[in-house]
Amino acid sequence: MESIALTEAVFYILISMEQPIHGYGIMQSVEKMSGGRVKLAAGTLYGALSSLVDKKWIIALPSEENSRKKEYQITDLGKAAAAAELRRLKELVKNGEAVAGGWDNDKNGI
């Protein structure tokens, strides 16, 4: 498993597809999960989905006859990648908390 950090978009995409979900659903789900902070643009999402399919971290499900919308679902490989990223993020949070925890000053509006 490579140890390179995932982008925010990729991480959120991965954790939004435990159940089969279509493109627009991912955008809505990610926006909701992040409390409106992360708004995936459609072009960015499409590019990320294509790369994730290539990497076999997600699969495009065969679309039903009457549905034009393509649905995606995470694979075991994708789950492992998201879990590894979560471990990395926890480490960041732990170390960040220890040092920068006291710097947090929301009054500064950052």
Next chain:
Amino acid sequence: MTRTEFKLFAAWEYELEELWLNHMEAQGWHLQKIYMGMIYRFEKGEPNQYQYRLEMIDKENGEEYIRFMEEAGIEKIGGYLWWVYFRKRNDGTDFKLFSDVRSRMDHLTRIYNMMNMLRILLTVLLSINYLMAFVAAWLGDRGALVSMFGLIPCVLVAVWLWGGCKSLSYKLQDLQQEQKIHE
């Protein structure tokens, strides 16, 4: 009421073109159709109904991409060569095609590669022509050099393309710089 405008934008000025289309929209001129990427037909209506974005798309999975965009409420209103004109109903949020640095860089790189190919092709063709003319002149055909004046417009286009590539590579450098800190 309709209105037709003729305007030329270079490929590396697509953001300016978006700005102009959104500016027209703000005055109630909805873009209806684009011919050859330079003739624009507008129709008068309520202002600020739509927002516009342009993208140079990858033709290979172009149709699938357009369908994907439609799902997200983004409509293709026209295209020219590899360019697609998208619009989205104005819901008060900023309509963007790309939301991170990486995907913006991918898009700019696509434009850069295309322009780069064109400038190299043109430069090579011009070099061959001029080289042959010089050889012909050296062999005694004076007229060969004079005929090369006819190619000056092509030389100007080549210079223009080199300038465009330069400006694209500056933009890419800026994004690369940003990517060292932000996504």
